[in-house]
Amino acid sequence: MQDLQQLKQQALNEIRNANSTSTVEQIRIKFLGRKSGLVTKIIQTLPSLSVDQKKRLGPLANQVKHNINQALNNKIIALKSPDHQTGEFFDTTLPGIRPEIGHLHPITLVSREVEEIFKSMGFQVHEGNELTDLHYNFLALNFPKDHPAMDSYDTFFIENKEKDIKLENKRVMRAHTSNMQVKIMESKKPPLRVIVPGRCFRNESTDASHEHTFYQCEGFIVDEKISVANLIYTLKEFLKAYFKKDEVKVRLRPGYFPFVEPGFELDFECMICGGKGCPVCKQTGWVELIPCGMIQQNVFKSAGYPKNKYTGFAFGMGLTRLAMMKYGITDIRLFMSGDLRFNNQF
Numbered sequence: 001m002q003d004l005q006q007l008k009q010q011a012l013n014e015i016r017n018a019n020s021t022s023t024v025e026q027i028r029i030k031f032l033g034r035k036s037g038l039v040t041k042i043i044q045t046l047p048s049l050s051v052d053q054k055k056r057l058g059p060l061a062n063q064v065k066h067n068i069n070q071a072l073n074n075k076i077i078a079l080k081s082p083d084h085q086t087g088e089f090f091d092t093t094l095p096g097i098r099p100e101i102g103h104l105h106p107i108t109l110v111s112r113e114v115e116e117i118f119k120s121m122g123f124q125v126h127e128g129n130e131l132t133d134l135h136y137n138f139l140a141l142n143f144p145k146d147h148p149a150m151d152s153y154d155t156f157f158i159e160n161k162e163k164d165i166k167l168e169n170k171r172v173m174r175a176h177t178s179n180m181q182v183k184i185m186e187s188k189k190p191p192l193r194v195i196v197p198g199r200c201f202r203n204e205s206t207d208a209s210h211e212h213t214f215y216q217c218e219g220f221i222v223d224e225k226i227s228v229a230n231l232i233y234t235l236k237e238f239l240k241a242y243f244k245k246d247e248v249k250v251r252l253r254p255g256y257f258p259f260v261e262p263g264f265e266l267d268f269e270c271m272i273c274g275g276k277g278c279p280v281c282k283q284t285g286w287v288e289l290i291p292c293g294m295i296q297q298n299v300f301k302s303a304g305y306p307k308n309k310y311t312g313f314a315f316g317m318g319l320t321r322l323a324m325m326k327y328g329i330t331d332i333r334l335f336m337s338g339d340l341r342f343n344n345q346f
């Protein structure tokens, strides 16, 4: 057994030092040659050994033969490679360079998590049009024409080449994911449980907490006899799942959005300080996160639903805000910076 191990070591050394294919062939003959190879000779003695000796020596001899053969073949490949022919040494035993795998953007990670939670509650996930028109973005959602509420959304208008284009057909980049509410209702009959995660655009000057492009997740349920209690329950269940807490305290404050009535701002107790006050909750103990409310009957009318047959609730939560809270990001502009030092952390 010792002889075999020594022969193997000797062979591998010689192979390593060989610098031409003819030398490699000579080494092959020396160790593995059919008649007088050094390893071959030992293998030829095997039949004359006792059963016990055969059992111990046989597998080792085969292994040594295999190792030497492989080293010989690798060496020939290395010697024939362009690297070797240009004089550079190619070490086939060096570990490879692991290709770098890309990273998912934190918004993508948060969006997927939010989708999974709502899917588990029976919601369908829809994608939306980012380029929309005033009809779907505002008018179908019960915004009166020339109402100041439209101005507060700082909408990006797209240049329209058509002459005499109607107000409702003017194209805009969507200012909120709510632009999909009526569009989806038009193509489906209740009961509906839908979320629409996606990008929104507003012509805002940017700072640490404002960005012209941000991510929202719209959600709505439409059925008969849906109440505010269903709204609170659904959003509480979401917050519990997202923040992995057994209990989450929420409160509703009145809020005005033309497409809901009554409209609310849903706040929840700050998870970071437990309600005592910290910079995240601006010392109030509460985090404002989700504008929501009961869907206005005029929105159902826009979708062609019969009057007063259905009720429902809608909410629009900021995915960007959720990502900032989850990862402790204090400047919203980092998300769109394209800076890999930021992206590589996720």
Ligand SMILES: [Zn+2]
Residues within 6 Å of the ligand: 270, 271, 272, 273, 274, 275, 276, 277, 278, 279, 280, 281, 282, 283, 285, 286
């Ligand atoms: Zn706090």
